[in-house]
Every structure is written in structure tokens, then in C-alpha cells.
Amino acid sequence: MSHHPTGSTARRRIAVTLSALVLIVGLFVVKLVDIQVVRADTLNAQSLGNRSVEDTLYGARGDILAADGTMLAGAVMRYDVTLSPKNAAPWKRTVNGTETTVTVAQAAGEIGAIVGQSQDHVLGIISGALADNPESDFAYVAKQVDVDAFRALDKLDIPWLYFKAHPSRVYPNGAVAGNLVGFVSSSGAAQAGLELGQDACLAGHDGTAVYERGGDGVPIPGSSVTTKPAEDGGDVLTTVDSDLQWYVQETLAAQAKATGAAWGTVVVQEAKTGKLLAVADYPTVDPNNVGASDAEDRGSRAFTASFEPGSTFKALTAASVIDAGKAEPTSQVVAPYRYLPPNGANINDSEFHPNENLTLTGVLIESSNTGMSKFGERLTDKARFDYMKKFGVGTESEVHFPSEDPGILHPYQDWDAQTKYATTFGQGLTTTAIQIASIYQTIANHGVRMPVQLVEGCRAPDGTVTEVPNQKGARVISESAAKKTSQMLENVYGHAWLRDVWKIPGYRVASKTGTAQMPDGHGGYSHGYLVSVSGYAPADDPEFVVSVSLADPVKMNSSAASAPIFQKVMSQVLKKYRAVPSGSAPPVLPATW
């Protein structure tokens, strides 16, 4: 007999079953909607967080390059080595197929051999950390080890040894241009020199990438997303010639040590373009080992230490007087030992001598303060002040080196009676070595002052060069005034008392000495002198300016201390750049009348 369940009890059973089914399905739907729609985002993020890994993409810091492409500063990776003391335990290592147990002491010995510490020292690190905190999970073994040491340590496969990579800096040439390049702190922050001044160009920007990782650490294909691309920093191209810089630093250091100088600087500048080929300081810093130098020696005194220039400044006064038409190289004046002008000042020369009949040329050759004062007073204070300003005195140079000193030049209205005359021969105002070089560059370049330039530009990773400094010159004195001053300076080179010390055979050279009293810090002058020699060559078509300054050379307290440096450096520069030896003889101007 067939059964067709259509009775009321059958229907009830169907209804009950169906409603139970609907209820269960409804529960599932609710749960499904809850997971897939309501809480979808939080759950997704959680799951991603569990298996996604954030990776820092390092943006490399740019290099600092010399004019010939030599790397003065470069980016490298260094590694900090740390270990987990609480996990320091023996483990098994497979060597040649056989499994051996490596004890902590043995591992410590292996680590120590690579980083240069004794086994006991490494064990001491572990025990010391555990003594402080038995749960200690972190202790430094060595900081900033290089790639070779890192790879050797990695090969040891010690499970409780960890590494952290840091981008760091290396300075392959050591102390060469160390004063200019500067250095960075251990955390990579720029602290001095071009590293600091050009940080905007050099600094790279780190990026981040997020990828999802499977259980064995392999990235899941197609899951890597670069959330921010890394940007490498740009390279700074300098005008410095690294070989010449090294030679100049060696020469300066040797002579400064021999004469017992407190400090010294040498500036080599191209006369036609204003570019700095070498700026040497003594004492100077090796950026690889900053701690070895005193804090005051870690910068560049050529830029940051201004001093009273003394007689090398007379060239500026002479050029100003000639340009204003108030004198000629053959103009005559009587130079006494002591000059007492009506306004109450008291000027005297360095050595007692009877009254001398000197031309302007003779004043420069003899370096007579009284003679210079007499010529200087032919110009008004304002006129002389304006010339000084145009020559760049009292203003920071165009390099804008970190902590650069603009020098002290008081407004002419504030000049007292003594300062009025002292400023004609370089006392009563201060300049830096760079500013003195710039004055001679102006005279050498036919009266046109070129901006002082240390940086050629910032080269981005794609090759475009930006931030090229302004290279437009400004005329300070007329070409004829510059020519006449140059001829006078050639006569100084040929006839001054140091003529045998600084002789460079085959070339016409123009130069001037300076022996300036140094301030004692209490408003007066001390017994120390700042001796300097500045000049340029070849004088018939000047190409290079060299300015040497030595502070307080106790063993030889005159310009004779710096003259040998000038001779050696100028010879080297002329030789290196193959300057054609001068074909003509220098003009002879009368020194006396």
C-alpha cells in the first residue's frame, strides 16, 4: 500500500522540519553577514597584520666627490652585533656531516676572534647582562663592524647572535679635505662641514614595502606592495682637487710643526673663476676618527677663524687708492718711522729707520705702515670703507660654510682716530683666510671679483645637476688699477726681503707678506704674530691665488715662516696644472725717489 504523507500530523512534521532548517540556515546567514560584511575590515586587517611584514627600503646617502671624481665621503653599511644573554646556550652545529655540540665558551671565542675581543670579554658581556637582569634579552657585543666581519659572524650560525644594519659613512682619504667634508655622528646625523651644509642634497629618504609572508618566511608571490619608494640622496660635486689638497696639507703640517705654530691655513683658489682648489687647515680632523682631534680643530679655520690680516691688506688699500685716481705706483711720499697725524693717532713701522723717500711701490716693498697711512688718508673713510665692502671684507663668503665667520668691519662712522689709520694696513678689522684669498683673486682677475665657490652642484641619482652657485663676477676696481697693483706686487715679490725664500724660477709671481699682531683677548695685542703670505702666479696671466697664514709660529716669528709654504704650494700648483712658464720679464717700478 502506498503512503502519501498528506495528513495533518505529516504536515506538522514537515512544517517543524522546515522551520528548524530555516532557523539553522538563518543562523548561518546571520553569522556569515556578520563576518563578511560587518566585521570584514577588522578581521582582514588582523589577518594581514599576522602575516604581513614591513620592510625598510634604505635610501642611500649621497657621496661627496672631488673635482676629479675622487670619493671624499661615501655611504656604506655597518652592522651592530648583539646577543640574547638569556638564550645563550650550547647548540648543535653540523660540521662535515657530523653534528657537534658547540658550547657558549667556544662560541664566545669564535665571536671574539672576529670582532677583536678576548673570549673572556665576550663571556663577561653575557654574564654581566645576566647579573643585572636574569631575563636579559639584549646586550651589545660590537658596534659598527664592517661587511667582512658581519659575514664571518653570520657564517658561525649562532642562534642567539643578532645583527642590526645601519647605513654609515666612510671617508676613504682620511684627513684629506676632512676640514671641508665634515663628518656625521654615529646615528648618521650630519655634524660639520659639507656633510652639514649640503645635507639637503645628500640625505636620502627611506621607503617602506609591505609583503605577506608564508609560514616558512618566503614572501607570498604577488603580495609585495611598495607603500613608499626609497629615494637616494644626491652627490655633492666639489671644486677641490684631492691630490693637491693632500700635498698642501702635508706641506702646511710639516712647516707648522717645524715653526711651532698654533694653527695655520692655506687657501688655493683659481683666479679666473673663484673656485677653491684646496683649503688646508692645521691641525685638522680625520672624519673616520673624529675623537682623535680636539673640538676646536674639527672645523675649518680658513672659513671660521677671522684674524687681523696685517700687511697683506695693504694691497687692497693701494688698489683702492689707485682706482680712485688719488695715486699712481710712482707717487711719492716720505715714510717716517713714526707718523703722528693731526687727529691724534700714533702709527709706527715695525723697525726703526730714518725717514725714507718711498713711492707707492716702495711702500709695499718695505711694507711701511706710515707710508701706507699717508696714502690711505688721501681717500675719505667712506670711500675706503666702500672699497673694502666691494672686495668682500665684512661679509660672509658665497660658500656659506657652516659657522662661517663674516669678519669684523666696523662702519666707518665708528672708526676712532687709530682705527682710521690702522685699517689701511690691515689692523683694526678682521678677515678670514678665504676673504684674503678673494681680495688677491680680484686683483689677479683684472679687477673682477668672482664669487668664492666650493661646490659645483648637487647631482641627483638620475644625473641632473641642480643648485649650481651663481658664477657671475662683479667689477670692484678698473682693469688698469688692477694691472698697476699687480705690477707693484710683482716688484714686491722680486725685491722684498724674502725674495730668495719664495723664488719660483721660470715664473712671474706677485705676492705680499703680512705680519699682524694677534689680539690678547683683553682689548690689546699679544706678542704672538699671525704671519701670512698671499700672492698669485703667473703674474702675466694670473691663474692661481695662494694665501698662507700661520698663527703664532713661536720658533720663527716672521713671514719667513710661511714663505716656504707659499713657494712649495705655488710650485706644485703651477706644475700640476701645467701653467706655461712666463715668457717675459717682470716690469721694474721705482721703489724710492
Add this chain to the structure above:
Amino acid sequence: MSDNLARVMRPSWLGAEAPVEPERRHIEIVTAKQQRRSRPRVMYAVTAVAGIGAIVVAQLLLSVGISQGAYTISTLEAQKVELGRTAASINEDLVRLSSPQSLAANAAALGMVTNANPVYLRLSDGKVLGAPAAAQGDGAAALVPNSLLTGVAKPQPKAAPVASPVAPAAAGAEGGLPSPSTR
């Protein structure tokens, strides 16, 4: 009712209608060929299942291939990192050895001395411009330090530098340009 006729007794709860007899239809026995044709084709089923199987297998193989590719990429990237480190290490050695301090130390060890005196030989007429002077061995210690070179073996200087001969007159230049004797 009391007669002797057989009657089909229907239960009363079924209702009073009498079952309707199905109409007699013409029934034939289907031929074997028609029987076979009307049965669902095995080929279609086999093809469909095989197709699905092939797709699934292909998908599996592709995903295995991709995953394998990810492992290869991972290995190659690790290699790239290692090679990059080798390059960096060698580059550091190179720039350290090309530093002027290193070159000067090696030159001094060979007995070379510096000579800052510029003298030129003009090849057009063999004239010597400038005043030649023998280089004096200054023997100065290296005064510009490079702490990267500490730990690098210093080159041993030779016993005594041979005094360089004065007047570097062009040997072999007979009145004209010095010509090399090559064959």
C-alpha cells in the same frame, strides 16, 4: 448484499470513488538500438568529468609553479644581497688603497721622493724650461693621517734610496725629438 459475485472491497476511508482503470495503450518492446541510443551517452559524462579533472589539475600545477617561482626569487634575492655585500667589501678595500696616504707610503717604500720644482722639457726644440734641481729626500713622516689604514701592513722601506742623478738630459735625443727605437 448477499449474492455469490466476487466484489473488490475498498476500505471505506478511502472514499467512494472507484479507481479509474488506465486506458489501455499500445505497448511495444523497444529495439536494442533504440535502447542503446536513448540511454545517456557515457562519452559525454566521461568528457565532462575528464575536462573538469584536467582544469583542476592544471590549476594545481600552475599554482605550484608560481609558488616555486617565489622560492626561486627568494633564493636569487638572497644571492643578490650576498653579491652586493661582496662588491661593497671589495670597493671599500679599493678606495682605501687608492687614498693618497697609501700611495705615498708605497711610493716612499720604493724609494721615491717628491720634487716640487717645476721643470719642463719642450719637445719641439728640446729646450729645458725652468731650473732643474735634484729631488731631496725629505724623509718626512706622513702628517695627514688616515685611520682606515691602521691595521693595513705598512710597506717596508728599502735600505737606502739611491741618489737620483742630476740633469735629466734627454739620453738618446740627437738634436731632434727623442724617438723610440721600436721595430
